[in-house]
Amino acid sequence: MTETVNGAVFLALSFxxxxxxxxxLSTRNVxxxxxxxxxxxxxxxxxxxLLSAEFLALVQVLVYAGSVxxxxxxxxxxxxxxxxDAIRPFEPGWSAGVLAxxxxxxxxxxxxxxxxxxxxxxxxxxxxDVAAFGEKLFGxxxxxxxxxxxVLLVALVGAVWWSGGEGR
Amino acid sequence: MNAIGIGALKVLAALALMLVNGVVxxxxxxxxxxxxxxxxxxxxxxWKGTLQTTMDVLKLVTKEDITPRAVxxxxxxxxxxxxxxxxxxxxxxxxxxxxxxxxxxxxxxxYTFTALxxxxxxxxxxxxxxxxxxxxxxxxxxxAQQIAYEVPLLLSVLPIVMLVGSANLGTIVEAQQGTLFGxxxxxxxxxxxxxxxxxxxxxASLVESNQTPFDMSEAESELVSGFSTEYSSMKFGLLYLxxxxxxxxxxxxxxxxxxxxxxxxxxxxxxxxxxxxxxFMIKTYIGIFVMMWIRGTYPRVRIDQVMQxxxxxxxxxxxxxxxxxxxVIKVWx
Numbered sequence: 001m002t003e004t005v006n007g008a009v010f011l012a013l014s015f016x017x018x019x020x021x022x023x024x025l026s027t028r029n030v031x032x033x034x035x036x037x038x039x040x041x042x043x044x045x046x047x048x049x050l051l052s053a054e055f056l057a058l059v060q061v062l063v064y065a066g067s068v069x070x071x072x073x074x075x076x077x078x079x080x081x082x083x084x085d086a087i088r089p090f091e092p093g094w095s096a097g098v099l100a101x102x103x104x105x106x107x108x109x110x111x112x113x114x115x116x117x118x119x120x121x122x123x124x125x126x127x128x129d130v131a132a133f134g135e136k137l138f139g140x141x142x143x144x145x146x147x148x149x150x151v152l153l154v155a156l157v158g159a160v161w162w163s164g165g166e167g168r
Numbered sequence: 169m170n171a172i173g174i175g176a177l178k179v180l181a182a183l184a185l186m187l188v189n190g191v192v193x194x195x196x197x198x199x200x201x202x203x204x205x206x207x208x209x210x211x212x213x214x215w216k217g218t219l220q221t222t223m224d225v226l227k228l229v230t231k232e233d234i235t236p237r238a239v240x241x242x243x244x245x246x247x248x249x250x251x252x253x254x255x256x257x258x259x260x261x262x263x264x265x266x267x268x269x270x271x272x273x274x275x276x277x278x279y280t281f282t283a284l285x286x287x288x289x290x291x292x293x294x295x296x297x298x299x300x301x302x303x304x305x306x307x308x309x310x311x312a313q314q315i316a317y318e319v320p321l322l323l324s325v326l327p328i329v330m331l332v333g334s335a336n337l338g339t340i341v342e343a344q345q346g347t348l349f350g351x352x353x354x355x356x357x358x359x360x361x362x363x364x365x366x367x368x369x370x371x372a373s374l375v376e377s378n379q380t381p382f383d384m385s386e387a388e389s390e391l392v393s394g395f396s397t398e399y400s401s402m403k404f405g406l407l408y409l410x411x412x413x414x415x416x417x418x419x420x421x422x423x424x425x426x427x428x429x430x431x432x433x434x435x436x437x438x439x440x441x442x443x444x445x446x447x448f449m450i451k452t453y454i455g456i457f458v459m460m461w462i463r464g465t466y467p468r469v470r471i472d473q474v475m476q477x478x479x480x481x482x483x484x485x486x487x488x489x490x491x492x493x494x495x496v497i498k499v500w501x
Binding site: 005031032035038054055058059061062065066067069070071073074077078083129130131153156157160163 | 240243278281285288292293299304307308312315319334335480484
């Protein structure tokens with residue numbers, strides 16, 4: 001029973017993820033592309049949730065869907081001078097073709113490497129919960145965590161200070 | 169009954185609570201604002217106008233659903249759902265009593281903020297799709313506010329998580345049981361360490377949930393009706409309903425974090441656990457009343473003032489307060 005439900009949800013979510021990515025690339029409207037990107041991010045969070053990675057899913061929605069895509073949308077809407085400018089013609093060029101070919105090659109290479117490795121066998125029976133994750137993060141990895149948070153803090157304070165304007 | 173059926177019933181219960189809340193809160197808003205402004209509010213339909221909102225809902229449902237020609241059709245249809253669904257999702261982690269809750273999430277606090285952080289995207293979507301300059305301005309304001317105030321809102325509640333040692337909303341409530349000196353409840357609002365936390369939380373959550381005096385994306389004095397200008401019939405109803413629902417969730421979060429949730433220290437434990445949901449709802453409605461009081465008292469601030477307050481005041485203050493309260497909690501324990 002659980003297997004079937006999980007399978008159905010997995011199918012729906014992976015269809016939403018891949019389909020959303022395809023739609024994001026194929027739409028000609030930049031605002032629609034940004035909303036498709038948002039959809040892909042939320043569907044990915046759903047996949048994490050299916051793997052019982054509760055915290056990762058929440059952070060994915062909070063950071064990528066809630067903040068990064070809002071920033072992307074905000075920037076796109078702010079830089080469009082007219083509403084009609086949102087629709088861009090399809091202009092494939094040589095450089096785009098070369099980039100796509102390179103990316104496709106890289107994906108094929110990675111897939112080949114991945115599938116040639118031995119399978120992990122069985123999945124673990126239980127998944128560590130958020131509390132266990134927190135103990136790991138603030139115990140074993142406390143120093144790297146503090147360094148990362150310091151870097152982000154400096155970036156945040158610097159950005160606010162920089163944009164302070166002539167009032168300073 | 170299997171797990172899926174129970175899950176569906178819980179979602180339906182949350183939906184019913186949201187709808188009933190919406191109807192009650194609209195009536196309450198009209199009455200409270202009316203009396204604050206020395207007016208009467210609705211008086212004619214039903215006893216003291218109590219049926220007014222029910223009639224308004226009927227009116228909304230039966231009205232023509234107008235879609236202007238220039239709108240971005242798909243986004244225009246999707247936006248009300250994008251505002252409504254996260255608002256409904258946010259009910260999942262709220263603890264109505266020690267047994268009455270939809271899910272028991274270890275990261276419940278984070279979950280509620282995550283759900284609420286999606287709402288402004290729907291507002292931005294509505295603003296863009298409406299193809300109307302006022303609507304777009306409203307949507308952009310919602311996005312700007314969301315980016316500016318998400319950081320202080322999340323940072324402001326961290327001292328509580330640090331003290332309790334859990335982000336589970338139920339555990340946070342349990343940490344506030346009992347009394348100080350036999351009289352005062354052990355609520356976090358009575359702990360001086362959390363007074364600045366509470367102030368930042370109130371301001372940032374009012375901004376995030378788009379309540380007056382910070383309802384910049386609606387601001388009918390400047391933007392007609394902001395992001396919801398072009399919406400009519402039940403689409404407008406959904407946008408409006410989720411605004412009231414967000415107010416309820418913010419108030420419920422405040423009650424859970426600072427006012428002891430479903431607990432009441434002066435009553436014996438069996439009575440409290442039986443009356444838990446009722447106590448929780450009464451406290452939440454008192455919180456909503458205070459929000460309406462603020463709404464009826466303060467004039468709307470300007471958008472640049474909102475932005476300045478967020479970036480230049482609340483973020484630095486909440487960062488400093490986290491460090492300070494971290495040291496205090498460490499020294500204390």
